[in-house]
Amino acid sequence: MKFAFRFSNLLGTVYRRGDLTFTPDGNSVLSPVGNRLSAFDLKNNKAETLPFALNRNIVCVGQSPNGHLAILVDEDGVALLVSLLRRAALHHFNFHSPVHSVAFSPDGRKFVVTKENVVLMYHAPGQGRHFNPFSLDKTYYGPYDETTCIAWTDDSKCFAVGSKDSSTWVFGAERWTNLIYYSLGGHKDAIVGCFFEAGSLDVYTLSRDATLCVWECDTDPEGLLLPVVPVGGGRDKGPTVAGVGGAELQPKPGVVRGKVEPQNQNQQGGKVKYTRTGRHFFNKEGDFNELTAAAYHRGNHLLVTGFANGNFHLHDMPDVNLIHSLSISDQSIESISINSSGDWIAFGCAGLGQLLVWEWQSESYVMKQQGHFDNMVALSYSPDAQYIVTGGDDGKVKVWNTRSGLCTVTFTDHSSGVTAVTFNATGYVVVSASLDGTVRAFDLHRYRNFRTFTSPRLAQFSCLALDPSGEIVCAGSRDSFQVFVWSMQSGRLLDVLDGHEGPVSGLSFSPTQGLLASASWDKTVKLWDMQDSWKTKETLRLSADGLAVSFRPDGGELAVATLDGHITLWDHARAAQTGSIEGQHDLHGGRRELDKITARHSAKSRAYSTLCYSADGGWVLAGGQSRYVCIYNVKEQILVKSFEISCNLSLDAMEEFLDRRKMTEFGSVALIDEGAGEEGVALPLPGVKKGDMSLRHFKPEIRVTCLRFSPTGRSWAATTTEGLLVFSLDGAVVFDPYDLDEEVTPVSVRRALRRGDFTVAIVMAFRLNEDKLTLEVLEGVPHTDSEFETDVLCRAPCCGGRLNGNVARHGVGQIGFEDES
Numbered sequence: 122m123k124f125a126f127r128f129s130n131l132l133g134t135v136y137r138r139g140d141l142t143f144t145p146d147g148n149s150v151l152s153p154v155g156n157r158l159s160a161f162d163l164k165n166n167k168a169e170t171l172p173f174a175l176n177r178n179i180v181c182v183g184q185s186p187n188g189h190l191a192i193l194v195d196e197d198g199v200a201l202l203v204s205l206l207r208r209a210a211l212h213h214f215n216f217h218s219p220v221h222s223v224a225f226s227p228d229g230r231k232f233v234v235t236k237e238n239v240v241l242m243y244h245a246p247g248q249g250r251h252f253n254p255f256s257l258d259k260t261y262y263g264p265y266d267e268t269t270c271i272a273w274t275d276d277s278k279c280f281a282v283g284s285k286d287s288s289t290w291v292f293g294a295e296r297w298t299n300l301i302y303y304s305l306g307g308h309k310d311a312i313v314g315c316f317f318e319a320g321s322l323d324v325y326t327l328s329r330d331a332t333l334c335v336w337e338c339d340t341d342p343e344g345l346l347l348p349v350v351p352v353g354g355g356r357d358k359g360p361t362v363a364g365v366g367g368a369e370l371q372p373k374p375g376v377v378r379g380k381v382e383p384q385n386q387n388q389q390g391g392k393v394k395y396t397r398t399g400r401h402f403f404n405k406e407g408d409f410n411e412l413t414a415a416a417y418h419r420g421n422h423l424l425v426t427g428f429a430n431g432n433f434h435l436h437d438m439p440d441v442n443l444i445h446s447l448s449i450s451d452q453s454i455e456s457i458s459i460n461s462s463g464d465w466i467a468f469g470c471a472g473l474g475q476l477l478v479w480e481w482q483s484e485s486y487v488m489k490q491q492g493h494f495d496n497m498v499a500l501s502y503s504p505d506a507q508y509i510v511t512g513g514d515d516g517k518v519k520v521w522n523t524r525s526g527l528c529t530v531t532f533t534d535h536s537s538g539v540t541a542v543t544f545n546a547t548g549y550v551v552v553s554a555s556l557d558g559t560v561r562a563f564d565l566h567r568y569r570n571f572r573t574f575t576s577p578r579l580a581q582f583s584c585l586a587l588d589p590s591g592e593i594v595c596a597g598s599r600d601s602f603q604v605f606v607w608s609m610q611s612g613r614l615l616d617v618l619d620g621h622e623g624p625v626s627g628l629s630f631s632p633t634q635g636l637l638a639s640a641s642w643d644k645t646v647k648l649w650d651m652q653d654s655w656k657t658k659e660t661l662r663l664s665a666d667g668l669a670v671s672f673r674p675d676g677g678e679l680a681v682a683t684l685d686g687h688i689t690l691w692d693h694a695r696a697a698q699t700g701s702i703e704g705q706h707d708l709h710g711g712r713r714e715l716d717k718i719t720a721r722h723s724a725k726s727r728a729y730s731t732l733c734y735s736a737d738g739g740w741v742l743a744g745g746q747s748r749y750v751c752i753y754n755v756k757e758q759i760l761v762k763s764f765e766i767s768c769n770l771s772l773d774a775m776e777e778f779l780d781r782r783k784m785t786e787f788g789s790v791a792l793i794d795e796g797a798g799e800e801g802v803a804l805p806l807p808g809v810k811k812g813d814m815s816l817r818h819f820k821p822e823i824r825v826t827c828l829r830f831s832p833t834g835r836s837w838a839a840t841t842t843e844g845l846l847v848f849s850l851d852g853a854v855v856f857d858p859y860d861l862d863e864e865v866t867p868v869s870v871r872r873a874l875r876r877g878d879f880t881v882a883i884v885m886a887f888r889l890n891e892d893k894l895t896l897e898v899l900e901g902v903p904h905t906d907s908e909f910e911t912d913v914l915c916r917a918p919c920c921g922g923r924l925n926g927n928v929a930r931h932g933v934g935q936i937g938f939e940d941e942s
Contacts, residue, residue, distance in 0.1 A: 183223030283312030427454030512539030597625025640667030736834030
């Protein structure tokens with residue numbers, strides 16, 4: 122078995138927080154998901170999570186105008202320069218303080234970063250190699266409070282910066298003599314968005330109290346004047362710097378301060394002057410609602426504003442005519458973005474983890490995706506590995522397409538948390554167990570709940586199992602310590618299995634026999650004979666509470682995870698233990714912020730809560746209260762490899778050692794709710810409280826709740842705090858051959874290649890869809906065979922209509938033939 126599993130995709134999480142941005146072609150939207158970045162292709166209906174990751178959650182995303190580069194900044198101000206074409210990280214940079222916004226200039230030569238009350242302008246990296254891609258050009262001072270937003274003009278000559286001090290500053294990207302800086306007031310609250318009009322210096326500013334100010338400039342962009350700098354004689358060796366008396370020097374970082382009057386004014390033209398020509402209020406009388414996000418499209422003159430109650434407005438500028446006023450949800454809209462054509466609008470809602478793309482002209486959804494509102498708890502692969510079903514604490518059951526990475530259907534019938542989900546043998550029925558006392562069966566043809574199984578007395582079901590035929594449904598209870606058995610066809614309760622003295626934590630059916638294994642907190646595993654009146658066949662004694670149980674695919678062995686961190690292997694036919702794996706030292710549990718013991722000692726109290734066998738039965742995959750997932754060799758009972766689920770330090774229990782800088786004489790800094798005023802919980806005066814006091818800022822703890830191998834054995838999935846992670850051996854998650862029959866095998870392909878039937882060999886290789894085999898066939902074709910060259914064509918733009926031997930990067934969808942017959 123190969124162990125080169127690599128991160129393939131992140132499902133179940135579509136948006137967390139940060140900036141949404143469309144690609145330049147307007148067909149894809151980039152969404153931050155924790156410390157990773159996901160790209161949603163709206164044309165092809167696919168979602169892909171890029172392979173790089175930051176150490177903390179992403180808050181700012183800046184994309185270059187050509188869409189080749191992007192700058193990602195996390196909560197601590199650590200930036201990552203990435204290539205969106207190669208899907209690779211290029212450079213790391215630390216701004217040493219939280220960054221509020223990043224924006225490239227329209228010409229792609231500069232980008233501006235705002236942090237605290239300082240504005241930094243950098244030279245953007247170009248096509249060549251750079252020793253330091255982030256080269257500081259100028260530093261701008263002016264706002265007295267933290268900056269919030271950035272807007273560039275079309276010609277990249279000026280940019281505007283909004284601040285929490287209710288002012289907007291207009292800065293010149295160059296040292297214009299008539300515009301170095303300009304401060305715009307007129308607001309009474311923090312600035313949320315500022316936008317330039319197309320082809321002019323006119324500015325729209327919006328504040329958090331839903332106030333819009335229209336500023337008109339008396340100077341066109343062509344009227345901005347550069348200072349006259351004398352240049353010495355001789356050949357021009359590089360750009361000059363104003364004020365150095367003609368010396369030819371490389372540009373050095375400059376400082377522009379907005380507190381003093383600019384000197385050396387050019388007498389050829391007057392200073393730029395702004396006039397407020399309009400002021401508009403979006404809030405109705407007596408209905409105050411905070412404005413949280415805004416976006417503006419210059420071509421269509423479309424202004425989109427989002428509010429804290431989930432409403433959004435569309436206005437036609439500059440007349441401020443209301444086009445639409447709709448509601449998404451009751452949660453605050455975190456981010457808004459408009460694509461290049463102005464047809465699609467993307468909305469990000471952090472409270473619900475929701476991402477919407479709306480076409481405002483037809484008033485229809487282009488994409489509407491939402492992950493689980495609460496933690497994911499369970500997952501199951503379909504028999505063909507095309508779909509994954511997940512259940513969460515929010516009571517929802519979601520079905521995800523592994524090829525597109527998108528959710529296809531959501532069932533909301535449960536009224537409490539879902540604890541277990543599974544597919545039946547046909548793959549068209551999903552069964553879920555919940556704490557609401559019901560087990561429900563859903564039909565994937567008609568998308569409805571066609572069976573509901575209940576117990577005589579209300580019970581909380583914690584685990585679920587289906588027999589191989591799919592005719593018997595079993596669920597274990599958490600409070601009554603019983604196992605309930607129903608018939609899938611009739612929905613009747615067949616029997617209630619008593620005998621456990623603690624909550625039932627795991628159920629598993631034998632694939633080859635009518636045998637049910639149930640693990641319980643009473644330190645036993647009971648084997649029930651489903652063919653003989655459901656009687657107890659055997660009782661296996663454990664060393665600690667049983668947490669999970671799983672049969673080997675051939676039914677010859679049983680693996681049980683216990684509370685002491687061990688995995689015990691049993692031969693159920695002889696009721697004998699055949700092996701034991703000590704996994705406590707492999708969990709590598711991190712130290713929580715409020716722990717008073719070290720990570721090494723805290724790992725002694727951790728255990729595996731989920732496990733599963735590989736497709737061939739030779740390996741066991743285990744995970745639990747740790748950021749690591751371990752693969753063990755069953756025969757040798759040793760650790761083969763451990764996979765790190767996440768490196769996101771924004772989650773709890775990630776750091777190995779305690780940061781002494783966070784400790785004070787009164788305790789840990791983590792006990793202080795620092796962001797109390799950001800989510801509506803404001804304490805302006807002692808004794809005065811407003812807002813939802815139930816809102817709290819907390820760091821979720823990293824953990825793995827469920828693990829499953831795909832039926833093909835080429836990938837495995839895990840439900841974690843981050844979402845649904847898929848690790849795969851292949852570049853594509855799903856093996857998707859086409860037009861296969863029994864005669865199309867690697868042996869027949871190589872046989873056709875040896876006898877010179879090159880066209881037959883390459884067609885069969887394409888049908889198998891194996892990159893290595895296809896490359897082997899192409900390399901075995903003589904370059905002098907012109908007849909074969911005219912037969913095979915490539916639709917990929919990088920080859921100009923020919924394969925050129927680079928099939929491994931193309932995939933079957935880009936390969937075509939002149940003769941379809």
